Amino acid sequence: MQRPEPSQLAGAEQRGFFALLRALADSGVDLAHNTAQMAASEGRVVLQRVVLRLALLVAALLVAAVGLTLSLFGVSLLVAHVTGMDEWLAFAIVGIGTLGTGVAFAVRATGRLSSPDLAFPATLAEFNADVEMLRNGRDAPGDEAP
Numbered sequence: 001m002q003r004p005e006p007s008q009l010a011g012a013e014q015r016g017f018f019a020l021l022r023a024l025a026d027s028g029v030d031l032a033h034n035t036a037q038m039a040a041s042e043g044r045v046v047l048q049r050v051v052l053r054l055a056l057l058v059a060a061l062l063v064a065a066v067g068l069t070l071s072l073f074g075v076s077l078l079v080a081h082v083t084g085m086d087e088w089l090a091f092a093i094v095g096i097g098t099l100g101t102g103v104a105f106a107v108r109a110t111g112r113l114s115s116p117d118l119a120f121p122a123t124l125a126e127f128n129a130d131v132e133m134l135r136n137g138r139d140a141p142g143d144e145a146p
Contacts (some may be wrong), residue, residue, distance in 0.1 A: 020056075070092055072098060075094050076090045076091045076093075076094040077090070078096075079093065079094060
């Protein structure tokens, strides 16, 4: 960045208050324009990364779903072969077992997500103490007036 020449500074001092405000406003508009261009440029890169990661996630989920389906199909055929029951009954038993396992995981996940976050117990305790102090309208401990 170049330092302005003393002649330029003298010219700025002679220009007047409104001219300086106009120059400041123009500089602010230029800064906002440059910031918007930079954000748009960075936004494209970030969007490309997000789309790529999302595509990889979808591909991985698709492969996992196909693998799980084939595994359950294989287990059903194995159960039908080992026990001698009809294939449709083996498919139903494995399907009901899979559904029950999914429901159990969903209930457990819902319970964990609905429980309070205890990641920071000291902060949570301080927050609860502050809430209690505000409800009661009392001074905090150690803040007694002399």
